[in-house]
Amino acid sequence: MTDTLLSVDNVSIYFKRQGGDLKVVNSIAFDVAKGEIFGVVGESGCGKSITAAAVMGILPQNAYYKGDIYFKGQRLSDLTVDQQRGLRGNKIAMIFQEPMTSLNPVLTVGYQIAEVLMVHKGLSKTHAIARAVELLGDVKIPSPALRVKDYPHQMSGGMRQRVMIAMAIACNPALVLADEPTTALDVTIQAQVLKLLRGIQERYNMSVVLITHDLGLVSENAGRVAIMYAGRIMESADTATLFKRPVHPYTIGLLNSIPKGRHTPLVPIPGFVPKPDNLPEGCKFSDRCGFAEKRCKEAEPMLLEIEKGHFNRCILTGKADT
Ligand SMILES: Nc1ncnc2c1ncn2[C@@H]1O[C@H](COP(=O)(O)OP(=O)(O)O)[C@@H](O)[C@H]1O
Ligand SMILES: [Mg+2]
The missing domain is CATH 3.40.50.300 (P-loop containing nucleotide triphosphate hydrolases)
Incomplete structure (x- = not known):
């Protein structure tokens, strides 16, 4: 316990x-x-x-x-x-x-x-x-x-x-x-x-x-980390898992925007965090997500446990790539 x-x-x-x-x-x-x-x-x-x-x-x-x-x-x-x-x-x-x-x-x-x-x-x-x-x-x-x-x-x-x-x-x-x-x-x-x-x-x-x-x-x-976006938790896991097997496109976007040395270009996430009174329909990250499909804009995904202790709120990347 x-x-x-x-x-x-x-x-x-x-x-x-x-x-x-x-x-x-x-x-x-x-x-x-x-x-x-x-x-x-x-x-x-x-x-x-x-x-x-x-x-x-x-x-x-x-x-x-x-x-x-x-x-x-x-x-x-x-x-x-x-x-x-x-x-x-x-x-x-x-x-x-x-x-x-x-x-x-x-x-x-x-x-x-x-x-x-x-x-x-x-x-x-x-x-x-x-x-x-x-x-x-x-x-x-x-x-x-x-x-x-x-x-x-x-x-x-x-x-x-x-x-x-x-x-x-x-x-x-x-x-x-x-x-x-x-x-x-x-x-x-x-x-x-x-x-x-x-x-x-x-x-x-x-x-x-x-x-x-x-x-x-x-x-x-x-030791553990929660990734927040537009007032929601989008992904959470122990830190080692999150860095080894990130699944949410927002987490991956954040990872790509960390400096990793002089020869790897930084890729910032395009656009801005939406204001709370102007959130997109469906997934709140869908308007900035490079992978978004029509269904992403229809209903907001739930935060689901995809492997022990690893939670994800994305219908496209529901399962961790183990
Ligand atoms: N005093 C306030 N009145 C109205 N909205 C606010 C106020 N303070 C924060 N907010 C809104 O609440 C949201 C969350 O803000 P905040 O917790 O400060 O974000 P973060 O710390 O992640 O940058 C933002 O959209 C911000 O505009
Ligand atoms: Mg703050």
């Missing part, structure tokens, strides 16, 4: 709108086991961040979800507002893409880390600051006792993202939602920050939902 930590069960997410609410995520389901890194991959606008917001309990005022989200077997919607607040930043933490917009520019990074510990763990300011210095050391910031007094603008982008990681792990959360944690960084720094996150995840046996538009990033880091 795997030890399921997070269970997203048939979740759809809507924005309230006059004349009919707008569904931006459509019946997604996935489980994340304890100590697992689960990748969620898809182009911009596919519904990755809003899914993370639902799990974190920070959906915008004008949004809501249907379906169930369970954390440690407890349905989040059954918890009181106070209990939910107690989970956020404490048992479930989030790392955002842009540290500059999530860090407060007028407070030192040390104080911002300390604040998390004061709020959730009831530490005194002195103890919390001392712990912040240790955490800055954990995320490999040199001279942490000095840098603890820095303001965000005094740090590089890579350092700021390390501070965000320190804040996220301050309370030793069971689950970290990392939403494009390295997208804003250049490639070398990206690799360092991911390696750091990975090291911390292993040391504390945390679960991580690694959200990214870059399928290449999950290949080395995630």
Whole structure:
């Protein structure tokens, strides 16, 4: 038996709108086991961040979800507002893409880390600051006792993202939602920050939902992966299987758009992710799919298990090519 930590069960997410609410995520389901890194991959606008917001309990005022989200077997919607607040930043933490917009520019990074510990763990300011210095050391910031007094603008982008990681792990959360944690960084720094996150995840046996538009990033880091498109899961499998036997044309398109060396040309997927209020009939990828036939535009395919643990939402490539 795997030890399921997070269970997203048939979740759809809507924005309230006059004349009919707008569904931006459509019946997604996935489980994340304890100590697992689960990748969620898809182009911009596919519904990755809003899914993370639902799990974190920070959906915008004008949004809501249907379906169930369970954390440690407890349905989040059954918890009181106070209990939910107690989970956020404490048992479930989030790392955002842009540290500059999530860090407060007028407070030192040390104080911002300390604040998390004061709020959730009831530490005194002195103890919390001392712990912040240790955490800055954990995320490999040199001279942490000095840098603890820095303001965000005094740090590089890579350092700021390390501070965000320190804040996220301050309370030793069971689950970290990392939403494009390295997208804003250049490639070398990206690799360092991911390696750091990975090291911390292993040391504390945390679960991580690694959200990214870059399928290449999950290949080395995630155990299992779900490919999202237009608010749906199109394919999911353990990472090794997904890279060895990808079947959905969207997954294959994403794979072809990963740089593989100087001599292999990149083949981007033509066109754009459709807006949630303007989705094609039938398969939501059909208007960009090089293989689409008439029947693809008639009914939306179901997500079917094509081999153990490998799910696919495509009528043309229903079976894995084993
Ligand atoms: N505040 C909002 N109001 C209306 N639509 C929104 C809002 N935020 C996000 N959306 C829509 O929800 C969809 C999913 O967005 P998002 O989860 O941010 O995608 P991703 O993180 O995969 O790039 C998009 O179509 C986006 O336009
Ligand atoms: Mg996003």
